[in-house]
Amino acid sequence: MDIANFFSQYGLILLLIVLLVFMFWSSRRRNQKQKAEQEQRARQTVPGAEVLLQGGLYGTIVSYDPDNLDQPAIVELAPGVDIKVHSQAIMRVVTPSEEFVAGDDYLDAEANSASGATGETGEISSVDDAPASNPVDPDAESGSKPQA
Numbered sequence: 001m002d003i004a005n006f007f008s009q010y011g012l013i014l015l016l017i018v019l020l021v022f023m024f025w026s027s028r029r030r031n032q033k034q035k036a037e038q039e040q041r042a043r044q045t046v047p048g049a050e051v052l053l054q055g056g057l058y059g060t061i062v063s064y065d066p067d068n069l070d071q072p073a074i075v076e077l078a079p080g081v082d083i084k085v086h087s088q089a090i091m092r093v094v095t096p097s098e099e100f101v102a103g104d105d106y107l108d109a110e111a112n113s114a115s116g117a118t119g120e121t122g123e124i125s126s127v128d129d130a131p132a133s134n135p136v137d138p139d140a141e142s143g144s145k146p147q148a
Contacts, residue, residue, distance in 0.1 A: 042066045044093040051075065054089045061090075 007014075045051070047061050059075035062082055072084040 041090075041093065045090060050094045052091045052094050053085060054091050058094065059083075064090075 045061065045064055045066065047063060049061050050058065051061055052058055053075065057075075057077060059077045062074040062076050064073040064087065065071045066087075069087040071087065073087045073090060074082050075085055075090075076082050
């Protein structure tokens with residue numbers, strides 16, 4: 001029996017066996033990789049960590065039980081605004097970058113700049129600093145409709 005005759009009879013079966021072995025190997029490798037990522041995320045998911053939820057919301061974890069994933073996690077979206085989410089709704093832990101300005105830092109900066117509402121160029125620095133103006137004609141009566 002020569003090689004050409006052997007591959008003509010058993011070549012397709014060998015090819016299928018090789019493909020099946022490759023599929024099982026790649027599937028196992030992918031599962032191991034996913035398990036390692038989940039373990040890493042579980043280690044990073046601690047109270048005080050900033051997270052991104054699947055709905056696109058950013059928040060800070062208040063409470064989270066990594067042992068019981070059926071227990072909801074409590075995430076603070078803003079000061080005093082806590083929501084319950086499914087533990088698996090946490091997509092990833094966000095590490096703040098140097099460019100990130102925390103909300104408290106922004107509020108402190110706004111409070112410090114409240115005395116100087118306009119810059120040197122006279123431009124208004126924020127919406128709250130805008131002078132109150134009445135867009136309605138002051139000569140028009142208060143209850144009347146504008147006439148065409």
